[in-house]
Amino acid sequence: MLSKKGMGVSPSPTMLIDAKAKEMISQGLDVIGFGAGEPDFDTPSHIQEAAIKAINEGHTRYTPAAGTLELKQAICRKLKTDNALEYDPSQIVVSNGAKHSLFNSLAALLNPGDEVLIPAPYWVSYPELVKLNDGIPVIVKASKDNNLKVTAGDLKNALSAKTKALLLNSPSNPTGQVYSKDELKAICDVCCEHNIYVVSDEIYEKLLYDEAIHYSIASFNEKIKELTIVVNGVSKSYAMTGWRIGYTASTAEIAKVMAAIQSHTASNPNSIAQKATLAALDESQKCVGEMLVAFDERRKYMCERIKNIPGLDALTPRGTFYLFVDLSGVIGKSFQGKTLEGCDDFAGQLLESRKVAIVPGSGFGAPNYVRLSFATSMDNIIKGLDRLEAFVNDLQ
Numbered sequence: 074m075l076s077k078k079g080m081g082v083s084p085s086p087t088m089l090i091d092a093k094a095k096e097m098i099s100q101g102l103d104v105i106g107f108g109a110g111e112p113d114f115d116t117p118s119h120i121q122e123a124a125i126k127a128i129n130e131g132h133t134r135y136t137p138a139a140g141t142l143e144l145k146q147a148i149c150r151k152l153k154t155d156n157a158l159e160y161d162p163s164q165i166v167v168s169n170g171a172k173h174s175l176f177n178s179l180a181a182l183l184n185p186g187d188e189v190l191i192p193a194p195y196w197v198s199y200p201e202l203v204k205l206n207d208g209i210p211v212i213v214k215a216s217k218d219n220n221l222k223v224t225a226g227d228l229k230n231a232l233s234a235k236t237k238a239l240l241l242n243s244p245s246n247p248t249g250q251v252y253s254k255d256e257l258k259a260i261c262d263v264c265c266e267h268n269i270y271v272v273s274d275e276i277y278e279k280l281l282y283d284e285a286i287h288y289s290i291a292s293f294n295e296k297i298k299e300l301t302i303v304v305n306g307v308s309k310s311y312a313m314t315g316w317r318i319g320y321t322a323s324t325a326e327i328a329k330v331m332a333a334i335q336s337h338t339a340s341n342p343n344s345i346a347q348k349a350t351l352a353a354l355d356e357s358q359k360c361v362g363e364m365l366v367a368f369d370e371r372r373k374y375m376c377e378r379i380k381n382i383p384g385l386d387a388l389t390p391r392g393t394f395y396l397f398v399d400l401s402g403v404i405g406k407s408f409q410g411k412t413l414e415g416c417d418d419f420a421g422q423l424l425e426s427r428k429v430a431i432v433p434g435s436g437f438g439a440p441n442y443v444r445l446s447f448a449t450s451m452d453n454i455i456k457g458l459d460r461l462e463a464f465v466n467d468l469q
């Protein structure tokens with residue numbers, strides 16, 4: 074019999090539609106995809122050049138398990154400038170992407186049976202990462218009245234003697250919502266009072282719109298800083314998803330445990346990608362702003378269009394590159410005689426009949442929603458939304 078732990082992990086449900094869409098594309102069908110979980114831009118050229126230089130200069134060997142000192146120092150500078158957080162390089166662990174950082178965080182924190190609070194809608198990997206580390210995911214449902222953000226009260230109600238940690242994600246994938254300073258402070262108070270660790274996934278911190286401001290929960294006081302593992306990386310801000318660099322900032326004690334785990338499972342993150350990340354963090358940040366301008370233009374267009382389709386409703390994203398669309402107004406309607414029972418039916422029929430791929434909310438713990446990414450060209454967005462609108466208008 075294969076491992077119970079391994080067999081207990083669900084394959085990513087967001088991949089099902091994606092696989093189907095790719096199959097249709099390979100058959101030559103004209104599919105428009107709103108599924109992208111990564112920027113559609115190339116990695117900025119000065120970052121690419123830093124990597125090429127690293128190869129030419131022979132930076133091709135193992136590095137220290139937790140990353141090179143120069144990169145950890147650059148991360149400390151970044152955390153100070155952007156997040157008002159002071160860390161020493163001994164508190165930083167560089168890993169193979171923020172997802173790996175999340176895995177290491179949970180591996181360092183959890184004992185069998187420990188409960189981890191996960192606000193829903195959540196990123197698909199959170200519950201599985203908790204299970205893989207012998208923890209128990211406790212889903213805390215956020216209400217639409219609070220823009221799909223959990224409150225301190227929601228978290229309090231979910232506490233038990235076994236609650237070990239909270240997995241927080243702001244700006245949030247999939248909702249695009251950003252927790253305000255006051256909301257975070259209230260959550261901080263609950264965690265401090267009950268000694269709950271916070272794994273704070275801040276990977277979208279630079280993708281903010283309107284007047285949204287990102288605060289790292291770790292910055293509020295010394296106690297919460299001790300309890301928090303800040304998780305971040307370069308994938309989303311710098312269009313570097315393929316490079317696989319993420320990092321954590323935590324107490325030196327936690328960092329040491331994570332580094333030991335990593336040293337036996339992955340050795341070190343890629344040496345060349347570490348050099349590229351150094352360039353991303355230290356050199357001009359103009360590239361981030363340029364991508365943001367493009368994302369913002371698409372965001373505004375998409376929001377406007379979706380809100381004008383009767384039956385659909387979307388939360389205006391204040392961060393990330395996702396639009397989370399409420400289907401409550403169309404679930405239960407029928408398409409060509411078949412009732413749409415939920416978001417999976419909606420996404421399935423839309424793909425089959427109109428060749429538009431979107432991500433059903435079921436994998437995010439939000440069965441009446443779908444996620445549309447605006448990490449795709451304006452041309453695609455216009456064409457795809459025309460098709461979506463026609464599909465919804467056909468529902469009976």
Ligand SMILES: *Cc1c(COP(=O)(O)O)cnc(C)c1O
Pocket residue numbers: 110169170171172173196242246274276306307308309314317318319
């Ligand atoms: C993309 C993403 C990550 C992982 O990023 P990598 O650095 O590419 O591993 C982590 N958390 C959320 C919420 C994401 O959307």
